[in-house]
Amino acid sequence: MSRPYWIDELAEEVATRLFSSDPMPPLGCHAFHDDAMEQWEVTLFASRTEVVGGPKDGTLTDSTFAVDLRELLPLFSEVDSFYWQSNSLGEEDELGPHVSIEGAFGENRVWLRILALAPDQFEPGRYVRVHDLKIEDRW
Secondary structure (H helix, E strand, O other): OOOOHHHHHHHHHHHOOEEOOOOOOOEEEEEEEEOOOOEEEEEEEEOOEEEEOOOOOOOEEOOOOEEOHHHHHHHOOEEEEEEEEOOOOOOOOOOOOEEEEEEEEOOEEEEEEEEOOOOOOOOOOEEEEOOOOEEEEOO
């Protein structure tokens, strides 16, 4: 099943409710249709940043941001559950800390997760090029 257009709309709406003290890095969006549950699982995360050049070359940093939780709920036409997972549930938990909302976005059943940290499997979405004094978004 191909990814429907409304997932990008949801991701863009959520992005307007994320706030960072630094320029917001690229936002990753992974979507999967769960046929058994008849819903889309949509996972959003701020990318990591890699330092290029200088004494900290190769250092990866996680992005810090806040989510306006009160403003997330009106995005949904129906909310079945809304919670915060504060820590990873173990080695098999690829999501780690996250906010989760299950419900409907318009007519579409969705389970949205906003991760506190980018999953390890994804490359950094941003470079800080020390010698050029530039920030480069990679995706």
